[in-house]
Each structure stands twice: as structure tokens, then as C-alpha cells.
Amino acid sequence: MLKRAVFLDKDGTLLDDVPYNVNPALMHFSRGARESLALFGAHSFTLVVVSNQSGVALGRFSYEALTLVELRLHEMFAACGVMLAGAYWCPHHPNGVVAPHAVACSCRKPEPGLVLKAAREHALDLRQSWFVGDILDDIEAGARAGCRTVLIDNGNETQWRDAPLRRPTLRVPDLYRAALAIVGSPRCKHRIASRSSSLVSSEVQR
Structure with a gap:
């Protein structure tokens, strides 16, 4: 059975926005992120981080540095009582200086490549999933993959290039408002009600 997921951008959405940050000691949750993760976990969403990490291609840090970042994310999620299913990084940039990462690719947002890869690897139903990010490239990546989307309107988007x-789908000021909207969406409520009905039927049959 396919699972529903919440895809989360890393910097500026899940974590405070520290440019080119691969220092685990400087990784801090954004406002409301802890409560949001707990809420997603309580509603059985698979949680996935999807992030452009062009610092690799630009020579700011090595790809190997992202291993410690992912380990720290797993620790931070666990401290909230939830599991991080996976972290997916795009190390590319077409104007980069480090081969082989200095290329155009299908995984750098707004391309949907990483979302599609995560869906294959974790058996995710993209039509029942959400992508949450703080810029419109996040929104486009999620929409192109077939997800519903939430923009965290916190001032990080500055270009506002419009396109369908x-x-x-939703526009909110912070991640916690996003979580409340997602778990309160009609489809989410329908799934919870259906699951509860199934549990009741099982008990009756016993």
C-alpha cells in the first residue's frame, strides 16, 4: 500500500536559514518545527527532506559533509518522537566549479527528480502527499511531482516568478500553520475517519 508523505525543504523551512550550513552545531529548528513534526507523526505521514545543496558544486563544502547533516537531522527528528525516512540532496549547479557537480540536472529544484526518487524508494503516493517550502522553486518541484504544496511565506522568496x-495550494506564515492546515485538510480527515471505521469494524467482528 502506498503511503502519504510530507516533503520538507531544509533551510528556511525546517531549519533556520543559515547559508551553506553543513555544521551540525548550527542546525536549529525553525519556529514551530518541533510541534509540526510531532503533528505529522501523529497523523502517520512519512517525512522526507529534499534540499538543493549547491555549495558542493560551488566549492563551499564537500558532498561528504552532508553525511553529518543527515545524521544530525535523524537525531533531531528522533528527539521529536518521529522518524526521518530520508534526506535527499542535489549537489549540482550549472554555474558550479567542482566537477562532476557543475552541471544542469533533473534533481535541482524546481526539477522534481528528488521527489520522484523518494517516492519510488519509499512507496509514496504523491497525490496524497504535500511539499512544504519557503520559495517558489520548492512549490514548482512539488507540483511537478504531483503533490499538493504549501508556501511558508517568511520573506525568503524575493523573485516571485509567477507560473501555474x-x-x-496553501500559503501560511510558518511551518506549524502548514502542519495544522495539512492534517486538517479534507483528504486527511477522510483517511483518519476511514481508518477509525475499519478499526471499529474489526473490533465488532471479534
Whole structure:
């Protein structure tokens, strides 16, 4: 059975926005992120981080540095009582200086490549999933993959290039408001009600 997921951008959405940050000691949750993760976990969403990490291609840090970042994310999620299913990084940039990462690719947002890869690896139903990010490239990546989308309107988007796939399903000021909206969406409520009915039927049959 396919699972539903919440895809989360890393910097500026899940974590405070520290440019090119691969120092685990400087990784801090954004406002409301802890409560949001707990809420997603309580509603059985698979949680996935999807992030452009062009610092690799630009020579700011090595790809290997992202291993410690992922380990720290797993620790931070666990401290909230939830599991991080996976972290997916795009190390590319077409104007980079480090081969082989200095290329155009299908995984750098707004391309949907990493979302599609995560869906294959974790058996995710993209139609029942959400992508949450703080810029419109996140929104486009999620929409192109078939997800519903939430824009965290916290000032990090500055270009506002409009296009149909760059228009979010929802627009909220922070991650916690996003979580409340997602778990309160009609489809989410329907799934919870259906699951509860199934449990009741099972008990009756016993």
C-alpha cells in the first residue's frame, strides 16, 4: 500500500536559514518545527527532506559533509518522537566549479527528480502527499511531482516568478500553520475517519 508523505525543504523551512550550513552545531529548528513534526507523526505521514545543496558544486563544502547533516537531522527528528525516512540532496549547479557537480540536472529544484526518487524508494503516493517550502522553486518541484504544496511565506522568496505550477495550494506564515492546515485538510480527515471505521469494524467482528 502506498503511503502519504510530507516533503520538507531544509533551510528556511525546517531549519533556520543559515547559508551553506553543513555544521551540525548550527542546525536549529525553525519556529514551530518541533510541534509540526510531532503533528505529522501523529497523523502517520512519512517525512522526507529534499534540499538543493549547491555549495558542493560551488566549492563551499564537500558532498561528504552532508553525511553529518543527515545524521544530525535523524537525531533531531528522533528527539521529536518521529522518524526521518530520508534526506535527499542535489549537489549540482550549472554555474558550479567542482566537477562532476557543475552541471544542469533533473534533481535541482524546481526539477522534481528528488521527489520522484523518494517516492519510488519509499512507496509514496504523491497525490496524497504535500511539499512544504519557503520559495517558489520548492512549490514548482512539488507540483511537478504531483503533490499538493504549501508556501511558508517568511520573506525568503524575493523573485516571485509567477507560473501555474508555482502557485501553492496553501500559503501560511510558518511551518506549524502548514502542519495544522495539512492534517486538517479534507483528504486527511477522510483517511483518519476511514481508518477509525475499519478499526471499529474489526473490533465488532471479534
